[in-house]
Amino acid sequence: MTLDELKKFDGKEGRPAYVAIDGIIYDVTDVDPWQGGKHHGNVAGQDLSEVINHAPHKHSVLAKLNEVGKLK
Numbered sequence: 001m002t003l004d005e006l007k008k009f010d011g012k013e014g015r016p017a018y019v020a021i022d023g024i025i026y027d028v029t030d031v032d033p034w035q036g037g038k039h040h041g042n043v044a045g046q047d048l049s050e051v052i053n054h055a056p057h058k059h060s061v062l063a064k065l066n067e068v069g070k071l072k
Contacts, residue, residue: 001025001069003047010045011037017044018068021052026065047071 006025011017016029017037028034028044037044042051052059 002072006047006071007045010043011035019044020047020049020071021059021062022049023071024062024067025069025071026062027068028065031065 003020006018006020009016009018011029011034015037016027017031017034018025019028019042020026028039031039033039034044040055042048
């Protein structure tokens with residue numbers, strides 16, 4: 001999936017919410033803090049590889065998420 005394709009998965013208006021981290025795309029649609037496609041100022045449909053390094057949980061949450069593809 002390209003970045004342009006990923007942008008369509010913003011979690012708004014019933015669309016799924018996906019985020020890319022280190023080249024892997026994860027589905028955050030059913031993650032409560034991501035409801036509506038936003039979480040702590042971050043928006044679904046983007047590559048958040050740099051952002052996750054500053055999050056308190058770092059990469060530890062990724063194991064709980066479903067992988068849905070790879071970022072091209």
